[in-house]
Amino acid sequence: MHSFRHLYIHIPFCRHKCGYCDFNAYAGLDGLMAPYVDALERELAFAASSYPFGELRTVYFGGGTPSTLSPELISRLLTRVRTEFSLEAGAEVSLEANPASTDVERLEAWRRGGVNRLSLGVQGFDRRTLAVLERRTDGAMAEQAVRLARAAGFRNLSLDLIYAVPYQSLESWQQTLQRAIDLAPEHLSAYCLTLEEGTQLFRQWQRGDLPAVDPDEQWMFLEKCQSALTSAGFHRYEVSSWSRPGFESRHNRSYWQCRPVYGAGCGAHSYARLGAGARRWWNVARPQSYISSDTFIEAGEELGPRKAAAERLMLGLRTVAGVRTEPGFEVEIERLRSAGLVETVGRVVRPTRRGLDLNNQVALAVL
Numbered sequence: 001m002h003s004f005r006h007l008y009i010h011i012p013f014c015r016h017k018c019g020y021c022d023f024n025a026y027a028g029l030d031g032l033m034a035p036y037v038d039a040l041e042r043e044l045a046f047a048a049s050s051y052p053f054g055e056l057r058t059v060y061f062g063g064g065t066p067s068t069l070s071p072e073l074i075s076r077l078l079t080r081v082r083t084e085f086s087l088e089a090g091a092e093v094s095l096e097a098n099p100a101s102t103d104v105e106r107l108e109a110w111r112r113g114g115v116n117r118l119s120l121g122v123q124g125f126d127r128r129t130l131a132v133l134e135r136r137t138d139g140a141m142a143e144q145a146v147r148l149a150r151a152a153g154f155r156n157l158s159l160d161l162i163y164a165v166p167y168q169s170l171e172s173w174q175q176t177l178q179r180a181i182d183l184a185p186e187h188l189s190a191y192c193l194t195l196e197e198g199t200q201l202f203r204q205w206q207r208g209d210l211p212a213v214d215p216d217e218q219w220m221f222l223e224k225c226q227s228a229l230t231s232a233g234f235h236r237y238e239v240s241s242w243s244r245p246g247f248e249s250r251h252n253r254s255y256w257q258c259r260p261v262y263g264a265g266c267g268a269h270s271y272a273r274l275g276a277g278a279r280r281w282w283n284v285a286r287p288q289s290y291i292s293s294d295t296f297i298e299a300g301e302e303l304g305p306r307k308a309a310a311e312r313l314m315l316g317l318r319t320v321a322g323v324r325t326e327p328g329f330e331v332e333i334e335r336l337r338s339a340g341l342v343e344t345v346g347r348v349v350r351p352t353r354r355g356l357d358l359n360n361q362v363a364l365a366v367l
C-alpha cells in the first residue's frame with residue numbers, strides 16, 4: 001500500500017440543515033461534539049499506528065461545518081493531528097467555515113493550530129436566493145467573515161457560491177459574482193444547484209412548489225460565471241473551481257489525481273492504491289454510531305485495475321490539466337474526442353471547454 005500524504009477529517013455538525021444539502025451533516029447534535037472529538041482522536045491514533053503515512057501534504061477539515069466546533073475542541077484536534085503525524089513544510093491545512101460561526105476567537109484558534117486556508121460557505125448574497133436555499137446567513141455576515149479572516153492573518157481564502165437557484169435571475173447572479181470578486185478571495189468554487197433526492201428542496205420540487213432550472217439556463221449562469229471570473233483574473237482549473245495562479249486547492253487535487261487519502265470521522269471515505277488497482281472504504285455515517293464504534297469502518301470495496309483506471313480518467317477529466325491516457329480506453333476517448341468534449345496532446349487527454357461544462361457526459365462515457 002502506498003503511504004497516505006493527504007488527510008481528511010469530517011465534522012458533521014451544522015447550526016441548521018440547509019434545504020439543498022445531502023452531505024453527512026446534522027443540526028441539533030451539538031451535545032455530541034465533545035464525545036465526537038474524543039472518537040476522532042482515537043481514530044487518528046489508530047490510523048497513525050495501523051497504516052503507512054508519509055509527511056502530510058494536505059489536511060482538510062470538511063463537513064458539515066467544522067467552524068461550529070468550539071475553539072477548545074478544534075485546538076485539541078489540530079494538536080492531535082500534529083502529534084500523530086508529521087506535516088511537510090508548507091503543508092496546506094484547510095478548514096470549511098460558515099460565516100455565522102467565523103468569529104475572532106475561533107479564527108485565532110485556527111491560526112494558532114496551523115490552519116492556513118479557509119473555505120467560506122457564502123452561497124450567495126441576494127436575499128431571495130438565500131431564502132430558497134434556506135440559508136441562515138446573509139451577505140453582510142459573509143463580508144464580515146472575510147474581513148475578520150484577513151485581520152486574523154489568513155492569506156488563502158476560498159468562497160463557495162451556488163448558481164441556477166430557482167427564482168435567481170442572471171442579473172442577481174452577476175451582482176453576486178461582483179460582490180464575491182470585490183472581497184478579493186484567492187479561490188472560488190461555484191456549484192450548479194443540484195436537487196438531491198431526500199432533501200427539502202427536492203421534495204418542494206416534487207410537489208410542484210419549486211420550479212426546476214433547465215440545462216440551457218444553467219449553462220447561461222455558468223457562462224456569466226466564467227466570463228466574470230476570468231476578467232477578474234481567476235482561472236478555471238476544474239469543473240467548479242477558479243483560482244488566482246498558485247492558489248488551486250491542493251487537497252482537492254489529490255482526489256482528482258486519485259492519490260491515497262485517509263478520511264477520518266463519520267462517513268469519511270479513504271482511498272488506497274493496491275498494485276494496479278485500489279481499495280476504498282468508508283466509516284459508519286451516523287455520529288452516534290461512529291462514537292460508539294470500535295473499528296469506525298462500515299464497509300469497503302476493491303477496485304480492479306480497469307475500474308481504478310476508469311476512475312482516474314473520470315476524475316482527471318474534471319481538471320483543465322487533464323490526465324494521462326489509460327490503455328484500454330481508446331474507444332471511449334475517441335468517442336469523446338469526436339463529440340468535441342476532450343482533446344489529446346501526446347499521452348495526455350484533457351477536457352475542452354465544452355467537456356468541462358458537460359462533465360457529467362464525460363464521466364458517463366468513461367465509467
Ligand SMILES: C[S@@+](CC[C@H](N)C(=O)[O-])C[C@H]1O[C@@H](n2cnc3c(N)ncnc32)[C@H](O)[C@@H]1O
Pocket residue numbers: 020021022023062063064065096097098099120121122123160161162191192193194195196
Ligand atoms: C460541506 S459544505 C461546506 C460549507 C459549510 N457547511 C456551509 O455551508 O457554510 C460544501 C459546499 O457544497 C456545496 N453544496 C452542497 N450541496 C449542494 C447542492 N445540492 N448543489 C450545489 N452545491 C452544493 C455548497 O456550496 C457548500 O458550501
Ligand code: SF4
Pocket residue numbers: 013014015016017018021022023025063064065098121
Ligand atoms: S450546506 Fe453546509 S451548513 Fe448547510 S447543511 Fe450542508 S454542510 Fe451544513
